[in-house]
Amino acid sequence: MTFLVIRALCLRRLPADTRPHDTRAERLFGCRITMHKPETTPRASLYHTYRVYPHFAPQGDAPTVPVTIVGGGPIGMVTALALARHGVRCVVLQAEQQVSEGSRAIVFTRRSQEILQAVGVADAVVANGLPWTSGNSYYRGQRVFRMESPVDEDDRFAPLINLQQNVLESYLVDAIEREPLVEIRWGNKLIGLTQDDEGVALQIDTPEGEYTQRTSWLVAADGARSTVRTALGLRFEGASYEGRFVIADIRIDLDLPTERLAFFAPDWNPGNTVLMHREPGDIWRVDYQLPVDETSEHALQPETIRARINAQLDMMGLGGKPWELDWCSVYSARALTLPDYVHGRVLFAGDAAHLLPIFGVRGANTGFQDAIDLSWKLAAVVKGAAPTPLLASYTHDRVGAAREIISEAGKSTRFMTPPSHGFRVLRDAVLDLSLDHEFVRPLFHWRTSRAHDYRHSPLNSSNDDNATMSAGPTVGAPTPNVKLGENDYLYDHLGAAFHLVTFGDAPLDDALRQAIVTWRERGVPVKVIAFALSEHTVAGADLTLPDPTGHAAAKYGAADGTAYLVRPDHHICARWLQLDAPRLASALAQATALT
The missing domain is CATH 3.40.30.10 (Glutaredoxin)
Structure with a gap:
């Protein structure tokens, strides 16, 4: 049985008889570790009022829980609510005391809306989100491709809907507060774990000190920088791409429809790509690719962002429109997955399990499919209705989905952000041909995220019709x-x-x-x-x-x-x-x- 300590940075060494706390991490490393102190000032936003939730601190011994989920983002909370639908009690550990900063994931597919309906938040999403069906691609001021998502008379939900992730997370928190089988522990940061055949012992830090929690199963939904994945020494397989993008959310009044807009090689950003989406609250997402040699620090300087947003608006004939910056970040396109999502009593979901290119809205939408697949299988095992080997099908189904997405998304990513001179020459040739030739224009299709087909699942019947x-x-x-x-x-x-x-x-x-x-x-x-x-x-x-x-x-x-x-x-x-x-x-x- 191995104890994995996740943080062990010594702020200062103290003699044993003068230490006010003697936690397990301190005994192992002989150093004083400051208690976890999440930010308690509400985050700033032009459209969303942040709520700071009181932190959780245990009173006495913490009893064993059936399932603990590390990560209180959208994937962790949907997993928790889906488990509760199956009658399984779980605890969600969230290191922060408020929902995530910035809009982050903003486009949710029809399949995601069906999953959100299952956990009780689709009505709020539909009431406040912006549905849409089409997208336009432009080159040299000319529209060269229009994508139309199919709509069927039997569809309850639009093919795609725009809503900021922090708003969605607030709806999920509201749903959890109504669900007695789910407990979210704000301000609780996982710092260590011990795994054995019966479960997992967790070392958790809070603003009032550390405590240990025993859980039968642990779900790691703690994002791209997963603490649990790092602790287990697991490595992704796949590829990272050189292309980096700035995300800038701005508040601006634009009389434009809710569509995806893609601009290839605009004069102000030669050779690169710009994407735009409308969000609720008069917010517009502008994603623009950075030159290869530019640092992220320079790209995020206010004056740099202002010059580039103004250049984009000028190109669209919208120069002079007043706007405010709400939030910005830098991301890189990556196509990576763990080869196995089940490691003993620890299971992985969302970005902790895979990192997928956002082109085609694959990040959170893929994570929601992880959540609904994992929840019913884990619930069946927890309740004794199915044996533990059922969980192997979670890896089979969802790793298979991730690998298929990586194959498809790689095509979009290589078109959006050519990884080599050869790919750039090919992409530029397609752009030039698209001005006059219809046959090349389908190459602009961005291959939207879709529900995966488990045609090879080991759970499929072997003797049906x-x-x-x-x-x-x-x-x-x-x-x-x-x-x-x-x-x-x-x-x-x-x-x-x-x-x-x-x-x-x-x-x-x-x-x-x-x-x-x-x-x-x-x-x-x-x-x-x-x-x-x-x-x-x-x-x-x-x-x-x-x-x-x-x-x-x-x-x-x-x-x-x-x-x-x-x-x-x-x-x-x-x-x-x-x-x-x-x-x-x-x-x-x-x-x-x-x-």
Whole structure:
């Protein structure tokens, strides 16, 4: 059993008999370590009122908790709320006492909105975010490509919506405050951990000193500079790119639609790229690429930022418009992932697990998919409904997704920020050709983040009818939504369970009903949703949804008797032309790693 100390910088050495505190870290290193002191002055913002939350300090011994999440950002909080949906109590350790500084992630996909609906914050996001469907790319003052995201009549949410991350985090905090199974500990910084076969012991620093917390499972959602990843000595695989961008959020009144704007090689920033997005509150995000030889310190000087923002506005014919800077930062494009997200009793999610290029809005959106996949699998293991090997499928599914994203995003990244002279020559040739030739313009497509297809998941059924069904969503795909009526959709009825979705008016036979009861008694929740042509209730179904026009059946390529088994994260793991009890049992055993 190895104790990993994460911080051990000695501020000054003191004789043992004069030290006011004698923490474990001090005993190991013989030095006085200052208590954690997070910032308690509300952050400044032109659009968001920051709230400073009281720090947590334990009173007496801290009892063991089932799951502890390190990191109170959007991925950590969504994971916590998703675990609570499955009845699992967890603690979130957040080193700061307020939500993150600046807008950071601002574009959320339809799939992310579906996940946020599952944890209870989508209504607030939709009410305050800015939905959009299109993006324009410009070169030498000419629009050379327009991207249109598809919109389906069955979609509850827009393909994309803009909302600042700090605002979203505040909505998540509100949801946590309403959820009795989640406790967020503000001002609690992880400084060490011990892992064994039964769980993890955490050394935590607070403004009132250190304490130890025992947890059965630890989820590392502590971001790009993950303390937990560093402590375990884990390394990313993949590539980093040379291109660096300044993010500048400005408040300005612009009469422009909510669209993604990309400007290639503008005169004021030759050879580089500029991106713009509208945010709520009259805030505009301006991302612009830096010259290779410029330091970040120089790039973030107020006068440097002002000159470049003014140059961009001048190029757009908007010079002279007054604006204020809200927040700025520098980022680099990286395409990296851990090869394994499960390390004993420690699991990784979000930027702690992978760093993905933001082109195509992949960062937080990919992390949300980690959260909903991890939560149901970890909950099943914690509650004893599935064996620990189920967690191996989390690595299989999500590392596979990250690697696919890296492959796709690499194309966008190499176009946005050519990593070599050869790539730049190729990119510049495409830019020149695009002025007059339509055939090259699709190369500007930025390959938006999408829901991953787990077509090769080890949890997919091995003896269903997927291979013989020629229509409808395939095994591994996310379940298509269906509009049922005014403000009523299929996803509104999906809960923290496996869902058996059937088509037709025939009742479930007795053997099938008994099989479902048996699995529920084992602790595996199974809910039956029946789409019926008539308005009569289907016997054996928990919920009957009338489908008089056959619209839902057509969307699923379903005939009378067709059935789909949907995992708790909304992905299909089996489908049948005709279902019987033995094949349902086989599919559920496969999906819970009980085979």
